[in-house]
Amino acid sequence: MMGQQMEINEIITTNNLTKYYGEIKGIDDVSIKIPAIGGIGFLGPNGAGKTTLIRTLLGIIRPTRGEAYVLNYNVKTEINHVRDRIGYIPEYNTAFIPDMTAMKFVAFCGRMNGLSTIESKQRASDSLYYVGLGEERYRKLGTFSLGMKQKVKLAVALVHDPEIIIADEPTNGLDPNGRNQMLELIRNLQTDQHKHVILSSHLLRDVEQTTNYAFVFSNGHILAQGKIKDLTSAKVSTISLRIKGDESKFIEEMKNKGFEIWQERGYIEVKKTNDTEKAIFKAAVNSRVEIRYLGSRSSSLEDVFVSLFKNKEEAIQ
Ligand SMILES: Nc1ncnc2c1ncn2[C@@H]1O[C@H](COP(=O)(O)OP(=O)(O)OP(=O)(O)O)[C@@H](O)[C@H]1O
Ligand SMILES: [Mg+2]
Incomplete structure (x- = not known):
């Protein structure tokens, strides 16, 4: 060795x-x-x-x-x-x-x-x-x-x-x-x-x-x-956002605070942890953007797999 x-x-x-x-x-x-x-x-x-x-x-x-x-x-x-x-x-x-x-x-x-x-x-x-x-x-x-x-x-x-x-x-x-x-x-x-x-x-x-x-x-x-074995039963929670204004500035602001944030299918997604919503509103003020939509999603990883992978059978067979 x-x-x-x-x-x-x-x-x-x-x-x-x-x-x-x-x-x-x-x-x-x-x-x-x-x-x-x-x-x-x-x-x-x-x-x-x-x-x-x-x-x-x-x-x-x-x-x-x-x-x-x-x-x-x-x-x-x-x-x-x-x-x-x-x-x-x-x-x-x-x-x-x-x-x-x-x-x-x-x-x-x-x-x-x-x-x-x-x-x-x-x-x-x-x-x-x-x-x-x-x-x-x-x-x-x-x-x-x-x-x-x-x-x-x-x-x-x-x-x-x-x-x-x-x-x-x-x-x-x-x-x-x-x-x-x-x-x-x-x-x-x-x-x-x-x-x-x-x-x-x-x-x-x-x-x-x-x-x-x-x-x-x-x-x-x-x-x-x-x-x-934990993953397949785990829940993944995200907050979906639509904002008006400088998206990249807002995303940068959230990243700097340690949040996991990304863009997906026209929405900004933030992985939910403690105080995520509070941080979102604060970052919105700091980066001068307007929040147009805010929704919460929680899904089991099994669901996530199915939605991630186009072919359901492929993902879970
Ligand atoms: N050489 C490249 N030039 C431009 N874009 C690339 C290049 N290689 C990868 N990408 C892009 O980067 C992203 C990630 O690709 P990557 O190949 O790392 O994914 P993957 O998970 O390995 O996918 P797969 O299961 O198809 O192998 C994709 O959007 C892909 O189109
Ligand atoms: Mg690959």
């Missing part, structure tokens, strides 16, 4: 992490602590910001604002330490070289991650056996099915023995059998390899089967977080 094995409570911390793609919001003011408890789910519909957060944590995307720490290493200034400790399974297909054998490819990735030639061969072999491709390791990648390619991606993520594995939609496009195999591997990584695994998915079922704690993404925000 690499890295100093100190006691940690959080594997990842972000402070006001924000990424805009021009005008488009990828993630907006995300401040989270990801607990060191094995399996973590990133759950959210398409476009919610899961991949943006992951790519920001890996230093592939530079945040517009905010900081992130992985195992106490600063992503901005200590990215090599961060990358040594994360194995990443990207959402889209890796550029596989069809004429290369699985062994060669995974060993090559090991070399890229700083392993010696001997180490990389040994680790490539071990990783391919681990994901169930021991027999096929000398076959060319061009002959592999999608499910096998996903397993090769997992072997690549494991080759340098990182403490954290981040899998971005690893079951996409797989048939039920392939999906179950991938989910089982993700579960086993936590139990027999003692890895911290982050699984990003738009399927509640995948997250439920593999993790016990989840962050729910919506519209670039973290809508809820907690143990899966």
Whole structure:
């Protein structure tokens, strides 16, 4: 194992992490602590910001604002330490070289991650056996099915023995059998390899089967977080607003007071905590806006899932 094995409570911390793609919001003011408890789910519909957060944590995307720490290493200034400790399974297909054998490819990735030639061969072999491709390791990648390619991606993520594995939609496009195999591997990584695994998915079922704690993404925000069993029965309360005047000024004012606030479907939404309404009226006065509508919403996370995910069956099956 690499890295100093100190006691940690959080594997990842972000402070006001924000990424805009021009005008488009990828993630907006995300401040989270990801607990060191094995399996973590990133759950959210398409476009919610899961991949943006992951790519920001890996230093592939530079945040517009905010900081992130992985195992106490600063992503901005200590990215090599961060990358040594994360194995990443990207959402889209890796550029596989069809004429290369699985062994060669995974060993090559090991070399890229700083392993010696001997180490990389040994680790490539071990990783391919681990994901169930021991027999096929000398076959060319061009002959592999999608499910096998996903397993090769997992072997690549494991080759340098990182403490954290981040899998971005690893079951996409797989048939039920392939999906179950991938989910089982993700579960086993936590139990027999003692890895911290982050699984990003738009399927509640995948997250439920593999993790016990989840962050729910919506519209670039973290809508809820907690143990899966608490989450599905939890209530999420927000206040919906329509205002006349400088919306951004009002939103800034509320953010500065520590409220979670965002725009959604023509409304401004504020996550309800103590004294939210009082703060809203105060911020309205300070930013000289007029409140035209104020309504309260409370829904179970189950309802939220259903409304977040366009396809109801997809969300809860
Ligand atoms: N390279 C990019 N350029 C412009 N906008 C982008 C880019 N990448 C993501 N976005 C936008 O940022 C928002 C968040 O996207 P992101 O890919 O992070 O979501 P996601 O939760 O991973 O979604 P999915 O489930 O579809 O993978 C979306 O509105 C998306 O259109
Ligand atoms: Mg994504």
